Amino acid sequence: MFNLAEFMSKHVFYKAWDIKERSHRLSEWKQLEAQQWWTREQLENLQNERLKCILTHAYHNSDYYKQLCDDQGVNPAQEFSLDIFSRIPVTTKLDIRNKNTAFISKGADRGQLVTAKTGGSTGVSLELHFDRHCQQKRNAAQLMADRWAGWDLGVKRAAVWGNPVHPVTIKQKIRHHLMDRIIYLDTMNLNDASMGDFVDRWQVEKPGVIFGHAHSIFIFARYLIKEGITNIRPRGVIATSMMLLDHERAIIEQAFGRKVTNRYGCEEVGLIASECNEHNGMHLNLPHVYVEFLDANDQPVQEGEPGKIVVTDLNNYAMPLIRYRVEDVGVYTERACPCGRGFPLLERLEGRLADFLKLPDGGEVAGISLVERTLTNVPGIEQMQLIQESTNLIVVNRVKGRDYTTNTDDCLTESLREVFGDRLRVSINEVEHIPQEKSGKYRFSICKI
Numbered sequence: 092m093f094n095l096a097e098f099m100s101k102h103v104f105y106k107a108w109d110i111k112e113r114s115h116r117l118s119e120w121k122q123l124e125a126q127q128w129w130t131r132e133q134l135e136n137l138q139n140e141r142l143k144c145i146l147t148h149a150y151h152n153s154d155y156y157k158q159l160c161d162d163q164g165v166n167p168a169q170e171f172s173l174d175i176f177s178r179i180p181v182t183t184k185l186d187i188r189n190k191n192t193a194f195i196s197k198g199a200d201r202g203q204l205v206t207a208k209t210g211g212s213t214g215v216s217l218e219l220h221f222d223r224h225c226q227q228k229r230n231a232a233q234l235m236a237d238r239w240a241g242w243d244l245g246v247k248r249a250a251v252w253g254n255p256v257h258p259v260t261i262k263q264k265i266r267h268h269l270m271d272r273i274i275y276l277d278t279m280n281l282n283d284a285s286m287g288d289f290v291d292r293w294q295v296e297k298p299g300v301i302f303g304h305a306h307s308i309f310i311f312a313r314y315l316i317k318e319g320i321t322n323i324r325p326r327g328v329i330a331t332s333m334m335l336l337d338h339e340r341a342i343i344e345q346a347f348g349r350k351v352t353n354r355y356g357c358e359e360v361g362l363i364a365s366e367c368n369e370h371n372g373m374h375l376n377l378p379h380v381y382v383e384f385l386d387a388n389d390q391p392v393q394e395g396e397p398g399k400i401v402v403t404d405l406n407n408y409a410m411p412l413i414r415y416r417v418e419d420v421g422v423y424t425e426r427a428c429p430c431g432r433g434f435p436l437l438e439r440l441e442g443r444l445a446d447f448l449k450l451p452d453g454g455e456v457a458g459i460s461l462v463e464r465t466l467t468n469v470p471g472i473e474q475m476q477l478i479q480e481s482t483n484l485i486v487v488n489r490v491k492g493r494d495y496t497t498n499t500d501d502c503l504t505e506s507l508r509e510v511f512g513d514r515l516r517v518s519i520n521e522v523e524h525i526p527q528e529k530s531g532k533y534r535f536s537i538c539k540i
């Protein structure tokens with residue numbers, strides 16, 4: 092069915108807005124749309140060129156990276172190779188927090204920079220800066236990934252999101268009406284009444300895609316199934332900002348009658364990877380981010396092995412981030428995707444570094460995988476959150492499921508002891524739901540050691 096508002100938004104308002112704002116977003120987006128089909132060789136050449144550019148820029152403009160490069164005998168203006176590049180030590184969140192101003196480029200007009208704050212859930216909250224050009228490129232990458240999920244310019248979106256931004260100024264209101272075209276379900280207030288209102292609004296506005304934190308979409312999906320609502324049928328469902336658990340994915344796909352498009356990114360560099368229409372691994376956003384997977388000694392891991400994700404932002408010239416450790420763990424693969432795109436694949440995320448729990452023998456276990464395993468093995472649990480207080484004590488916040496019996500908690504304890512040993516003490520709290528963090532995200536596994 093022809094939709095005039097959608098048509099006008101796509102063909103007129105987007106372009107007009109970008110011209111008025113002198114934005115590079117649509118031109119960058121066009122480039123990305125072409126680049127995704129390039130061969131790996133072409134893409135790697137592009138990536139190396141961009142790496143060399145940002146490193147050279149950082150060397151001459153950021154006191155922090157000048158010092159790091161000099162210490163390692165790296166002078167990017169003279170020669171560049173990935174080997175030389177990998178001599179630069181990894182940058183951590185603490186480095187940024189301790190030496191924030193040393194990261195910002197000398198030539199950057201600080202008054203014009205956009206500032207983003209990251210949440211403190213990994214223990215360190217940060218202030219990041221980038222210029223508008225960088226922001227436009229990041230937005231372009233979102234447009235590309237949104238299209239992989241079934242969205243297109245002009246299509247109305249539904250967001251399941253914490254602390255939604257409401258347009259205030261006239262400019263914001265115009266933009267909201269003509270382009271952003273978005274309705275919100277506020278995840279700070281998820282209950283049957285608010286979700287019911289949202290369903291009513293959905294029937295009127297008919298958004299084309301829904302996106303949000305994976306677990307929040309799951310809660311909404313569960314509500315739809317419970318209420319027997321089967322006419323919420325977006326063209327795409329985009330889960331982002333946190334781990335998408337297998338059982339949650341299944342419920343979401345059942346509720347919306349659509350495959351979920353899982354996406355991975357962070358405040359610091361924007362989109363890192365996204366699933367395509369094949370939904371089998373996430374394509375790395377290669378033109379914008381150089382991604383490495385490193386072991387405990389910051390050496391590259393093999394394909395198929397979990398590695399700490401380290402990124403270099405190829406867009407941010409105002410505050411270069413080179414070999415920055417995101418504090419997530421992921422697995423890459425050389426497997427080619429049947430879709431034919433040249434962007435390499437992130438096979439899967441293993442979770443946040445901070446969410447790995449410590450085993451008695453000194454090993455570690457991805458908390459999110461443990462939660463998944465327990466939910467699969469032990470009947471009667473709807474949701475759970477693991478908090479490791481010490482090597483021998485785990486606190487479990489547990490939401491009763493339909494199959495809950497007096498045996499459930501014993502099975503839960505037993506299941507955890509299989510992993511952590513017989514000396515493990517398990518303290519189970521009955522809760523109504525798992526609380527979310529200020530950002531609207533959920534953490535199912537927290538290590539306090």
Ligand SMILES: [Zn+2]
Binds near residue numbers: 367369374431432
């Ligand atoms: Zn693909």
